[in-house]
Amino acid sequence: QVQLVESGGGLVQAGGSLRLACVASGRTFTNYAMAWFRQAPGKERECVTAISGSGGNTYYADFVKGRFTISRDNAKNTAYLQMNSLKTEDTAVYYCAARPGYYTRYSSNYGYWGQGTQVTVSS
Numbered sequence: 016q017v018q019l020v021e022s023g024g025g026l027v028q029a030g031g032s033l034r035l036a037c038v039a040s041g042r043t044f045t046n047y048a049m050a051w052f053r054q055a056p057g058k059e060r061e062c063v064t065a066i067s068g069s070g071g072n073t074y075y076a077d078f079v080k081g082r083f084t085i086s087r088d089n090a091k092n093t094a095y096l097q098m099n100s101l102k103t104e105d106t107a108v109y110y111c112a113a114r115p116g117y118y119t120r121y122s123s124n125y126g127y128w129g130q131g132t133q134v135t136v137s138s
Contacts, residue, residue, distance in 0.1 A: 024132030037111030048118035
């Protein structure tokens, strides 16, 4: 079992920044790919970004490229999502997720999820 706990959400003005963190416990962190998904009201959950266990490979959805950065500190069992130049359309609940092996962008492939953290971007 892997337990994931997110933090760092909040209210920010458009153009601002937030940093989310996801602390994992329970298993060898480096064996797990990590991803951040988000879900806005009335919309499907979508993959924002993902990172391999070593941190050497990453994926970004087109709508966040150049604005968001995923990273991980395996010594701290923590994954991060740095969000810059936030837009109102980035408003959503953000979830971190983990899966053994390599990352994918499909939520159905992830068996471990955090509780979610609300990010609200005001105009």
